[in-house]
Amino acid sequence: MNHGQIFLDPLRRILELGGPVVAILICVSIITLATVLFKLWQFRAAGVGRHRTLQQAIAEWDHGQTPAALRTLRASPSHLAPVVLMAMEQSAPGDRLVAEAETGFARLEGGFRLLDSVVQLSPLLGLFGTVLGMIEAFQSLQQAGSSVDPSLLAGGIWVALMTTAVGLAVAMPSSVVLSWLESRIESDRVMADRAFATVLAPLGATVAAASPAVPLPSQGLVHVT
Numbered sequence: 001m002n003h004g005q006i007f008l009d010p011l012r013r014i015l016e017l018g019g020p021v022v023a024i025l026i027c028v029s030i031i032t033l034a035t036v037l038f039k040l041w042q043f044r045a046a047g048v049g050r051h052r053t054l055q056q057a058i059a060e061w062d063h064g065q066t067p068a069a070l071r072t073l074r075a076s077p078s079h080l081a082p083v084v085l086m087a088m089e090q091s092a093p094g095d096r097l098v099a100e101a102e103t104g105f106a107r108l109e110g111g112f113r114l115l116d117s118v119v120q121l122s123p124l125l126g127l128f129g130t131v132l133g134m135i136e137a138f139q140s141l142q143q144a145g146s147s148v149d150p151s152l153l154a155g156g157i158w159v160a161l162m163t164t165a166v167g168l169a170v171a172m173p174s175s176v177v178l179s180w181l182e183s184r185i186e187s188d189r190v191m192a193d194r195a196f197a198t199v200l201a202p203l204g205a206t207v208a209a210a211s212p213a214v215p216l217p218s219q220g221l222v223h224v225t
Contacts, residue, residue: 021129047077087199126167133160
């Protein structure tokens with residue numbers, strides 16, 4: 001027996017026991033896994049959560065170190081760096097900056113609706129398979145007539161409950177991954193708001209504007225009488 005048969009034989013038995021509902025759930029789980037792997041690659045390529053260099057650039061800008069802030073920002077791997085650079089160069093108004101940032105967030109949130117649908121529909125699909133299995137089990141019990149075998153009913157019930165178990169097995173990991181991805185996006189959105197607020201209203205400029213000018217002491221001549 002080769003490795004392919006070792007993997008395919010249990011899968012074939014599960015499909016025979018669970019029926020078409022389990023087959024649908026297995027296909028859904030494959031699509032979900034592919035989506036999750038793609039989102040992990042996309043988040044890594046976009047630098048989601050990698051804002052250490054960006055935070056350093058914002059701190060330098062906040063203290064009035066404009067050239068250093070621009071140099072540091074250009075080395076940032078964060079997907080927010082181009083939008084923050086637009087803010088530092090004052091090449092776009094505040095509304096345009098928010099719109100550009102939200103466009104990037106919308107691209108990163110692609111696939112979230114699919115994962116959310118999987119989380120909501122997989123348990124319902126598993127329950128639907130369980131109901132169909134219970135109907136089939138009771139039909140078999142009715143056809144048996146007076147010669148009822150308890151093992152027949154018990155076997156039908158556990159086979160029917162398998163679809164619910166498979167549905168929950170697909171939904172629970174998907175829910176955890178979706179919550180984690182959403183939390184990363186929310187953290188980046190908070191980071192973008194802080195970056196825009198700091199760049200458009202740096203603390204150094206505020207302190208300089210609030211400090212009154214101190215007159216220099218006059219050096220008058222002293223007349224001695």
